Amino acid sequence: MIIALLAALLGYLLIRGLGHISWHFLTSPPESIRAGGGIGPQLFNSLFLLVLTMIITVPLGLGAGIYMSEYAKQNRLTAFIRLIVEVLSSFPSIVVGLFGLLVIVNRFGLGLSLMSGALALTVFNLPLMVRITEQALRAVPREQKEAGLALGLSRWRTITTVMLPISLPAIVTGTILAAGRVFGEAAALLFTAGMSSPRLDFTDWNPLHHTSPLNPFRPAETLAVHIWKVNSEGLAPDAAQIAAGASAVLIITVLVFNLGARWLGRVLYRKLTAGR
Amino acid sequence: MTLIASDKTETQRNAAPAAGQHPANATLPAHSPGANALNAGTGTVLPPAPSATPAPPASGSKPASAETPKPAPSKPEASGAARTQAAPPPAFYTKDLSVFYGEKQAIKQVSMAFPDRQVVALIGPSGCGKSTFLRSLNRMNDLIPGASIEGEIWIGGHNICDSKTDVVRLRQKIGMVWQRPNPFHKSIYENVAFGPRYHGVKSKAALDELVEECLRKTALWDEVKDRLHQSGLALSGGQQQRLCIARSIAVKPDILLMDEPASALDPVSTAKVEELIAELKRDYTIVIVTHNMHQAARVSDKTAFFFLGDLVEYDETNKIFTNPSRKSTDDYISGRFG
Numbered sequence: 382m383i384i385a386l387l388a389a390l391l392g393y394l395l396i397r398g399l400g401h402i403s404w405h406f407l408t409s410p411p412e413s414i415r416a417g418g419g420i421g422p423q424l425f426n427s428l429f430l431l432v433l434t435m436i437i438t439v440p441l442g443l444g445a446g447i448y449m450s451e452y453a454k455q456n457r458l459t460a461f462i463r464l465i466v467e468v469l470s471s472f473p474s475i476v477v478g479l480f481g482l483l484v485i486v487n488r489f490g491l492g493l494s495l496m497s498g499a500l501a502l503t504v505f506n507l508p509l510m511v512r513i514t515e516q517a518l519r520a521v522p523r524e525q526k527e528a529g530l531a532l533g534l535s536r537w538r539t540i541t542t543v544m545l546p547i548s549l550p551a552i553v554t555g556t557i558l559a560a561g562r563v564f565g566e567a568a569a570l571l572f573t574a575g576m577s578s579p580r581l582d583f584t585d586w587n588p589l590h591h592t593s594p595l596n597p598f599r600p601a602e603t604l605a606v607h608i609w610k611v612n613s614e615g616l617a618p619d620a621a622q623i624a625a626g627a628s629a630v631l632i633i634t635v636l637v638f639n640l641g642a643r644w645l646g647r648v649l650y651r652k653l654t655a656g657r
Numbered sequence: 658m659t660l661i662a663s664d665k666t667e668t669q670r671n672a673a674p675a676a677g678q679h680p681a682n683a684t685l686p687a688h689s690p691g692a693n694a695l696n697a698g699t700g701t702v703l704p705p706a707p708s709a710t711p712a713p714p715a716s717g718s719k720p721a722s723a724e725t726p727k728p729a730p731s732k733p734e735a736s737g738a739a740r741t742q743a744a745p746p747p748a749f750y751t752k753d754l755s756v757f758y759g760e761k762q763a764i765k766q767v768s769m770a771f772p773d774r775q776v777v778a779l780i781g782p783s784g785c786g787k788s789t790f791l792r793s794l795n796r797m798n799d800l801i802p803g804a805s806i807e808g809e810i811w812i813g814g815h816n817i818c819d820s821k822t823d824v825v826r827l828r829q830k831i832g833m834v835w836q837r838p839n840p841f842h843k844s845i846y847e848n849v850a851f852g853p854r855y856h857g858v859k860s861k862a863a864l865d866e867l868v869e870e871c872l873r874k875t876a877l878w879d880e881v882k883d884r885l886h887q888s889g890l891a892l893s894g895g896q897q898q899r900l901c902i903a904r905s906i907a908v909k910p911d912i913l914l915m916d917e918p919a920s921a922l923d924p925v926s927t928a929k930v931e932e933l934i935a936e937l938k939r940d941y942t943i944v945i946v947t948h949n950m951h952q953a954a955r956v957s958d959k960t961a962f963f964f965l966g967d968l969v970e971y972d973e974t975n976k977i978f979t980n981p982s983r984k985s986t987d988d989y990i991s992g993r994f995g
Binding site for chain 2: 455522523524525526527528529530531532533534535536538542543546547
């Protein structure tokens with residue numbers, strides 16, 4: 382039943398959108414009045430924002446997860462922290478967006494930029510990452526950990542060399558889920574990463590230049606935000622098709638990303654565990 | 658200095674448990690060249706080693722097996738029906754060791770000594786605390802939330818219950834084997850080479866040699882030499898268990914703790930593991946927890962019977978199984994309870 386529903390939903394989006402997808406659509410910049418606009422910059426922005434967010438989230442989340450599962454004492458304080466973490470991850474994203482606008486964009490003066498967006502996304506991605514890591518490490522059989530310790534390995538080395546390789550597939554899978562959320566997030570980005578995309582010069586790869594796509598401090602409209610904008614205030618005559626096409630692209634990208642990362646997890650696992 | 662303390666407490670220990678002490682250890686390989694190696698070995702390893710001059714490392718597997726200035730072997734003083742012959746100093750001993758899980762006392766003031774290079778079996782019904790006791794000996798029980806420990810465990814002149822003990826280095830000197838084989842999710846070669854590499858053996862040749870040596874000692878070499886780089890998990894249960902033993906001896910411990918090492922194995926594998934224990938006894942002091950009475954009788958030199966956290970009786974294996982001095986021991990080994 383659920384699968385049928387899911388398939389119907391996916392099928393509907395894909396059938397409506399696939400017809401509109403072309404190389405031109407994927408690479409050219411959007412048009413505001415005329416028909417025939419593309420989603421090139423938005424697609425790039427989404428991917429770049431994903432990377433940025435993950436660069437912030439993964440190390441922090443891994444570290445905090447390791448701490449929570451292996452080092453932190455089990456007491457009321459850590460139980461409270463866990464509760465907070467859970468609340469944080471289920472925050473309404475529009476609230477996080479407003480928080481980002483007030484604190485990150487205005488107070489810290491980062492302006493509407495990719496970096497602001499990435500930081501806002503970190504707010505609910507980080508808890509997810511912490512929990513994923515924590516649970517993956519807890520799922521490692523106790524004997525494995527003890528075996529490492531019994532060989533005279535320090536706690537840290539036991540975690541990094543014995544436990545993390547075992548829990549890696551779970552961590553990678555969880556990271557993808559977190560990443561999927563980044564990709565699809567719109568509300569939190571409206572006020573942080575902005576709804577406009579400055580003219581990008583895809584030949585300029587210096588991250589410090591204002592028109593460079595790699596500059597993390599420029600405003601950037603992501604794909605999900607673009608879908609929302611086109612649907613709500615789009616003036617182009619083909620706005621509906623653009624939204625449908627963009628939705629299909631979004632879904633396909635998430636699917637590809639999922640499968641790819643799962644595969645990566647398996648490969649890594651084999652590499653780390655079976656010797657070679 | 659190391660052993661002065663040990664002598665003193667050993668007499669106390671002799672007085673502590675059951676009355677029926679035996680003329681101990683007379684027939685044992687007491688003065689084999691490495692008889693005192695443990696003290697030297699751990700002396701070099703545990704941080705503030707006051708005495709026990711580190712012996713120059715001899716070749717071969719033992720870290721130090723030359724003669725060291727040896728304090729007089731523990732004198733059999735007038736302690737009950739105590740020993741009449743000089744015995745070698747114990748590899749290590751516990752004194753009034755108690756272990757608590759929260760409020761519950763799992764081990765009640767157990768004092769026992771483990772003779773160097775002998776096998777001591779710990780038997781008793783489930784829940785009697787023998788595994789807890791074993792896991793206390795390398796402070797592995799610290800990992801269990803709520804577990805706490807009182808009393809003393811003396812190894813090589815150090816009370817390892819001391820909070821200053823470097824647990825990580827201590828554990829290198831005390832190998833451990835679990836009930837369920839738990840090879841790392843790594844290749845067979847890596848499983849063995851992992852520990853030594855961490856402890857500083859870097860050269861490939863030395864590692865290769867060490868891996869072969871350990872796998873030969875555990876009679877695994879011929880079975881796996883052609884597939885060293887396959888996953889250790891691909892082996893059979895018995896092979897995995899021997900791999901785990903190989904892994905633990907690769908870091909050159911002095912003591913091996915085994916928690917029901919054969920209870921998850923079939924009879925043939927069990928026999929192999931038991932043979933292996935008899936072999937390893939030459940180099941290591943072994944403590945083995947077992948539910949299998951026959952196994953205890955077959956592999957051990959001394960046997961300790963635990964019941965409800967108490968050490969009921971601790972004596973030569975022969976005596977325990979033929980003529981135990983406590984009724985509950987007799988009941989247990991003849992299968993009337995437990």
